[in-house]
Amino acid sequence: MEIRKGKYRHFKGSEYELIDVARCSETDEIQVIYKPLYEEGGLWVRPAAMFFEQVERDGKVFDRFKYLGE
Numbered sequence: 001m002e003i004r005k006g007k008y009r010h011f012k013g014s015e016y017e018l019i020d021v022a023r024c025s026e027t028d029e030i031q032v033i034y035k036p037l038y039e040e041g042g043l044w045v046r047p048a049a050m051f052f053e054q055v056e057r058d059g060k061v062f063d064r065f066k067y068l069g070e
Contacts, residue, residue: 003032003048006070011055011062014038018065021048 008016015037022031022045030048035041055064 001030001048001052003030003052004067007037007068008034008065009068010065011057015068016065018051019043 003018003021005018005020008018010016016034017037018032018034020033022033023029024031031045032048032051033043033045034051035043051065053064054061056062
């Protein structure tokens, strides 16, 4: 899976910046490190598989985070 750094929009509308990727020392799972662009929210980490998965809401399917560019 190619992971692009840059801006992403969450399916609920807020924008985030994917800063980097990391690997969990316990599970070897790839994680993404990101931060909200709408407030001072610090850094967040989420499994890459979850960051890039599709979610269903109100009978519609969305990418959880959609790439907007650098």
